[in-house]
Structure formats: structure tokens, C-alpha cells
Amino acid sequence: MNRSKIIGAIEIGTSKVVVLVGESSGRGKLRIIGKGECSSKGVTKGEIIDFKAASDCVHAAIYHAEQASGVKIEDVYLSQTGSHLESFYNEGTVTVMSADNIVSREDVYRVVAEAKSKELPNNRLYIHHIRNPYRLDDRAVLEPLGMEGEKLQVGYWCVTGDRSKISDHVGIINGIGMHVGDMILSSLASGVMVASDEEKRNGVLVIDIGSGTTDFVVYQNGYVSACGAVAVGGDHITNDLSLGLRINRKHAEKLKIECGKAFVDKKDADDRVWSVGDKAIGDRHIPKRAIQKIINARVEELFTIVQKKASEHVNLRNLSAGAVLTGGTSLLDSIEQIAANALDIEVRRGEFPGWIGDELRMPQYSTALGLFYYALTGSERDDTPEPSSQGGFFKKLMNFKI
């Protein structure tokens, strides 16, 4: 029986909290029926520093989303970001057990278990095990079950996070009486929305530039081959403007949005803007060139860090689909040119699938929208196959101990 389910996609960002409410029909279809948004408090660089303040704004956003949709959220999909996230690649290898070298469910189970078996320190928790393709005798296979070979291998891209920071995120959702159904890395959620399947096969780097953090994910051959987070985002640009131009953050943010450019535009060499805009005492002229220089420096630094971190795992030049930018800060004028220079690959801004409504076709919603993808597909859930039962009924009966 297909029963509709009300799903909440929640992104607790540094600048805002976004809650989208979707109704899943149970047949792989989802209808977005409500949105709640609230300015973030108690969150810095994607991490919670004031639980009460963060709870207040997240719960307010949830309340508004439920009011807007007229339904109660049943299951929550929560995005996760922050500099505490780390990832590593772990591979398992087993020898096929059967005499005829046909891969059985047992073999698949063993190799998956082996690849996921790496122990973590007590303060770390796994968030994702992202499977890469199986390899049977060093050839990539989609599904090894029933195939012939001697050596079966599988690799998992494992994402871990700090236990207490994850617990804080989950605790906020639990505080309002909701249960977190799944937790998705922000970059993965954004990646599925702005990169097409073909781009993922060809190799693509998705960069989600938020306020406090920048998340990235690299797809190769259709699989995730690297991901990570950098604790630099749009807020740092605002902060630089505030310090460099000696204006408060509010006005710096306004200048960044209204006349910010990621590169120094020669056309604006002589242009000036008012720092506050009310032409009252204290308001003064600021050269656009100064604003652009500050922004340019920080954006270049940001992409250089991303390039450096991503290059630890993959050669970016092999990504024939280039890079895709998303996140609120990706709206910065000409940012893709700076990214292309720093990453030395083609860069474009992310575009949403056609079924996304105009109200949500903005890069700052890409993570929350991407959470719905995982709510529908559940592709990051544990895909470890169960081993076939040992023997039949009589074997179980013989093994039964009172």
C-alpha cells in the first residue's frame, strides 16, 4: 500500500535555517508543499555554538514550514556541514569462496563488511559510507553477484564527524519531538541537485559556497570519489569588507550583495558607492574597486583551498565536466571566472531541474532540495547485503540451544 509521507528537509546553515516540507507519494514522487526560513543564530561555520539560540531559530523555521504547509512533519532529513567533517577511502578485499569461483551473497557481504570495518576513535561517528563500484579481478562491475572471479574488492568513501557536534544537530531536531530519519552531507545533497548524471559519469566537482562553510564533492564515473568541507564562506567576505572598509557587518553585507564582484572590473575603476546609503553623518563614499579587490582576494583564497583539498584525492584536470558552483555565495558576480582560474577547469553556475518551482530555483536552496532526493531514493542507506541463511530449517533446529 502506498501511503503518503510528510518529509522535512532541514538545513541548519550559518546565515539561515531552511526547512522545506515535501509530501512523498510513496511511488518515488514528491511534492514540495511548504517552506520555512529563519535567520540563523548560535551557528558559526556550520557548527552550533549556542544550543538554545540555534534551537529557537530552527524550531521557529520548522513551525513556519508546518504552518505554511498545514501538515506535521513525520520524518526529518538533516544536512550536515562544518570543519569537523573528515573523509577517507577504505577498501575491502576478499577471495571468492566457492570452488567454481562464482560470487555468492556471502562473498559480497564479507567484502562490504571488510570495507566498512575501520574502527573510529570514540569521539568520531560515521555519517556516510558511499560505495564505489565493485571490482572483480580488477575489473569494475556493477553487481558482482553470480559472476565468476577470484578476487572481489569494493571501496567506500567514508565521511565521519565529531560525535558531540553531530549530537547537537540531532538534539535540536529531537528537542521539538521529531526524529532524524537520515543525515546527509551538504555537499552530497547539493551535488545531486545541480550536477546531471552524465556530468557525474564524466567527472565533476560540485562546490557549495555557503555563509560559513564551503562544501565540495567530486564525482567520477558516476560515483563520489572525494568530498569535504572548508570553513570559509560568504561570511568571511563580509567580514573582510567590514574590516577593510571600516564599516559594520550589516552595511558590508549590503555592499557585497549590491555591488560586489568577484573580480576587479576595470569599468568600475572610478565608480564609488555610499557606504550606508542614507547620506547622513558617517555615510561616505567607497570606491567600488576597493570592494572588488577585497572580495577577489578572499574568493581566490577560497578556491585555492578547495583546489588544494580536492587535489589530495583526485586530479581535477581529469574532471571533464568541470566544476559546478552552488550555494548563496555563488550568486556573486563573475565568481565562476575566478573559480575557473583557481581550479584550472571549466566552471559554471548550477542549474536546477525543470520541476523545481521558481520560488525555490535559487542556489541557497540546493542543499535542502537535495535532501529530498535522498529522502526519495534512500541511496545512502546501508546497502550491505544480508548473508544467505546457513542451512535450512533442520540446520537451524539442530543449532537451537535451550
Add this chain to the structure above:
Amino acid sequence: MPTKKKNKKTQGNSWRSLRQTGRNRALSQEAIQRRRKIALKTFLGFLSLACFVGIVFWCIHIADTNPRALQLGSADQAVKHIYLETDGVLNDAWLAEVMPIARGTWLSHVDIVALDRLLESHGQVRKATVRRVYPDALRVTLYEHSPVMRMRIKSRNETLLVSETGDVFRSDYYSPATVDALPFVAGLKLIARKDGFAPVAGVPIVAELLEKTRVSMPDLYADWLQIMLDRFDERTDAPWSSIKVRTRRGWQITFRPHDFDQQLNRLTSILSTIEPERYDEKWLIDLTPEDRAAVRVAGSDNNHIPNFRRR
């Protein structure tokens, strides 16, 4: 299998291993309001459930005690059959006479409690249970009194039976052989009632004597013709109280209304001393004195047999 254990360990390292309780955390206003709403809903839910259960039990109670208040829909039909189960002699004809149910009466409309009372008001019925058998039948289960004595009412020209509990009822449904085997009783004070006679006090004491005699001295019991209760008082400590028995041979045996075992033992001893050729004489045996028995032949002033000391 080691790999299985390892995998379980890894699951323990997953964020899913976190306990999602939300307790001991700072709560926002929305969270507090939501929790209050949930608590209120839970309370109302429990209250509704309790009310529902209460209503169900109340309906069951009403249906049990006053079936007219609740009609059980399509499962219900007019009464077509009445099944009788009894441990005695009453039969369907009697049941039809005492428990008339109008044609077309719905099964759920039958007041089975009233029927129980009606049947139990009949002296012969010790306990009656009427049950509905859906869709269209009643099952009547009767437990009857056993008669221990009979009495002849000359004015009404009928024989009544007396049970071990003193209940009095008509002998219509017993076979003549069964009735003839019972001793007559005389001197019983009957109190007429709307539906027959009230139970007679003291009969259980007489019934005890009869039962003990029947078991220990069956030949003598078979010879007993009449129980005379003219001087019987149900208060067993009354000094004048006695039970007189007249046998078919014309003997008269007088008992105290207690210590029947002792008196029957003494009677056995007395009988063993009477020669069989003198059985046709009218013996008067008085067992009322505690330490001796007076035995003599009617019309004779002297005791024929020496007194017997108490054993």
C-alpha cells in the same frame, strides 16, 4: 563469523547509534508548546480509550442484566427452540407450562434473569440457568431437588414431595415406584405461598436421619412407612423434640433429633436381640434417652428386653 562482528562494531560508530531522545536539552518556546500539545493529545487519547473501554463494559453489563436495552442486530432472531438439560425428572412439557414464551419473541428481548427467578421459584428446582444460544434458541439448565419424603393432602387429593432442604413440590413427574419408595411424613406444618409452599424448617434434620438409615440400614429404611413430626422441633436442643417412625410391620421407633449415628448403632444392637419369630409384634423402641433405650411391645407394661447402656 568475524566479519559480521566487525560490521556490527561499525554500525555502533554510525550517527544512527545516537539516542534520539531530546531530553536534558534547552527547549525553545515552539518545542515546549509542541511537547505540551503532544502530552495533552496523549492524555486525551488515553482518556478516550478509557471511555471507550468503559462504554464497552457498560454495554456488556446492560446486555447481561437488561437485554431489552440492547438489540444485537442481525445476529438476533425470534426464539424457535428451547433446549432443556436437567439432572432430575422435569421435562419439556413442564417447561412449556411454567415458562411460556410468546411466539415471535426476539431472543435478545428475552429477560433471562427473570426466567431464572421464575424457574427457581418452583419448589422442585434448586437452581436454574437460562442462556441465549444465538441466533434463535434458549438453553435451560436445571438442577432439581431430590425428594426424601411424601405427604398426602386429602383435601386436594394429591401427593406432595418434600426435599432434603424442606422444599415442597408436586409428585407429577416422578414415577409411581419412586414415589411409593418414599416414607410418608405427618405433622409437617405447610405454609402456603402464591407459587406453592414455603420451604419447611427442620426438614434437613429429618433428611439426615433418613439418609443415614438408608445407607447404614437399607432393609430397615425400606420398611419405614411414616415419619411423624408431631413432637418435632427444629431446635435440636429442645428436650421434648423427637422424630417418630412407624414401620410397615407396625413398629414405632422414636429418635432424638441429633446423634443419629449413636442411635442407629443402638437400634442395630436392639434388633439383633429380637427373635425373628417376634417380628410381627408391635414393638415400641424409644431411643430418646441418652444413656439407654426403652423397648417394649405395644400393650405390654413391662420392657421385654433389658435396657441397653450407651456404647
